[in-house]
Amino acid sequence: MDGFRSEATVAAEMREGVHALLAALEPEQVRELRAGPARLDAPEWREWTYLPGSRPGLSTEGLDGAQRDAVDALLATAHSAAGAELARGAIEVERHRRAMAGATGADRYWVRLLGDPDGAAPWGWRMNGHHLAVHVLITEAGMRVTPHFIGSEPARIPDGPQAGRRLLGPEEDLARELVTDLDAGRRAKAVFAAAPPDDILTRDDPFADPDLLPDGLPHGDMTPGQQGLLARLVRRYLDRAPAAYARECWSETVARGPGALSFAWAGGREPGDRHYYCVRSPDFLIEYDNTQDDGNHAHSVWRHVRHDWGADLLRAHYTDQHR
Template sequence: MPLAQVGTSDTTQKAVSAANSFLAMLNDVQRAKVNLPLNKTTRSNWSNLPTGARFQSGATERNGLKFGVLTAAEQEAALALVRSTLSPAGYEKVINIVNGDEMLERETAPQRPASTATRFGRAEYYIAILGKPSVSDPWMIQFGGHHLAINVPVAGPANVLTPSHTGSQPTMYTFNGQTIRPLGHENDKAFALMNALSPAQQKQATLAYEVADVVSGPGHDGEVIQPEGVRASGFTTAQRNMLLDLIREWVGIINADTARAKMAEIQDHLADTYFAWSGGTTNGSRAYFRIQGPAVMIEYAPIGTGTDHIHTFYRDPTNDYGAKVIKQ
C-alpha cells in the first residue's frame, strides 16, 4: 500500500492540533529551540544513548527541549503530541520505558561522580517538532531519551514510525505496585517462536557468531545488511502467525490504521523475511535476534553479559523517515 494511503486525516489533524497547542504554551526562545527545520541533519539526530554522551550523529544534545526545563503542564502537552499518533499500547510502552529510566536515575545517582555528565530519567527526554505542523505538508515529531527514539514523519494523511528505538534498563521494575516489563512481550514472543521451530529450522536460524549489540541503530541510515537465518517461506501457518505477532510489537506502537497497513505490507513479503538468532533458547537466557525482510528490519540485543539491559531497533528499508513522500 502506498504511504500516501497509510494513516488517516483524523490522526494528522489530531497531531497538528496537539503540536500547535504545545507550541502556544512556549515562549519565543523555547519555540525556536523546539521547532526546527525538517532536513537530513535534524531528522537523523537521534540516539539510544543517555544525556552526556556524544551521539552517533556527532551531536552532544538531542533536538528540541528536554522535559527538565518544561513545566508540568508543558510536559503533559508534549506527551499529548506524542500520544496523538500512537496506539494506546504503544504509548503505554513509551511511558513504561521513560519510567524505567527514571528508576535507573534514582538507582545510579547516589553513586555517580559529580564530574560525570551522564544523566538518566524523565527530565532528560526531549521533544522536537521538525517543520511546520500541517495537515498537508511534511513535518516530523521526535521524542526521545535514553533507550527511546520515537520518530514520526507526517505528510498529509500519511505517518510512519521508522526508524525507531525502544530499549530497557532495567528490564523489569515495580511501579505503583505493579510489575512492569517494558519489552516483556517482545522477549517472550521471540523465545516462543524460536522454540516452536523444528530442530532443523533452529539450526538454520542460529548465527555462527555472537552479537554484542544491534548493527542497525542511529548513524546507520541506508546501510544494507545481508539477510541471515531461517527464511519464513518454510514456516508453517502457526509459525508465520507467531512471527507476525512478534513483529507487531514494534509496528503496533503507531496508531492502528498505520500499523494495519504496514503489517499487510510485511505479510505480503513474509516469504522473503528471515529470522536469525544468537544465544540460548530457554526464556531468560541471553539471546539476540533479528527479523529482516523487504519491508522490515528489527533487532533485539541484550547489552553486556546479562539480560537486564536491552536495545531494539525497528526500520523500514523502503520508507525510513517517510522517504516515499518526504523528499529531503
C-alpha cells in the same frame, strides 16, 4: 489493537497537540523546539541516538507540569494505545534506573518540531532520549513513524514498587517461543551465533540496511504454527503505530508475500540468558537484544527501508514541486 483512526485523523490530532504545546511554551522554548534546518530532507534529520546524552531541541528537564502534559499528549498521538503505553513505559523505567543510580532531577528528553503543521508542506516532530526515539513525518500523502526505538534498563525490574515489570516482555517471549519451537534442522538455520552481539546490529545508522542482518530462517521453511508466531511478533512491533499506518505496513508485507520474512536468533534460549534476534524483509527490519548488564538491558527497534524519516513521502513531495 485500539480503535481505528485514519491517518488524516491522526495528523489532525498531532496538529492539535503541537498547538497545545506551543501555547504552553515561552518564546525561548519555542525557538528551542524549532531548532534545525528548514528542509526536512537535510542530512541532520537522520542523526539520532538511543544512548544517554543531550540532543538538539527543547529539553523536557525544565518544563512545568502543564508543559510536560502537553509533551506527553503529543507523544501519545504517534502511537496506538499499546504503543503509547510502551513509550511511557520507557520513560518510567528510565526514571527507575536513574533513581537506583542515585540520580536526581527531571526526565531528560528532547522534542523538536520540523516544519509548519498548518501549511501544505511536509512537517513532523520527534522525541528522543535514552532508550526512546520516536520520529514522525506527515505530508498530504500520508504519515511515517520510523525509526522507532524502545529500550528498557533494566529489562526486568528486580525490586521496589515495580518489581517484576518487563516492559519488553512480549517482544522477548514471542521470539523465544518461536526459536524454542524449531526442530534441530530449522534451528540450525535460525541461530547464527552461540554468543549474541552486544547491541542491535544497525545501531543508530542513518539508513536502514537489512543486509547488515543475518539471513536466518525463511518464513517458507517454518511450520504453520511457527509462521503464526512470526506474524504475531512482527505485529507486536507494527502495532506500536497508529492503526492506519500499522495496517498499511502489514498490508504491504502480505501483498509482497510473507515468504519474504526471515527470523534469526543468537545466544541462549532460556529466560535470563543473553540473547538477540532480528526479523528482516525487503521492506523493514526489526531488531531486539537483551545482552548488556548480564542480560538485563533490552533494546528494540523497528526500521523501514523506504519509510524511515518519511524519505519516500519527502521525495515525492519535492519531485512534484519541481515538475
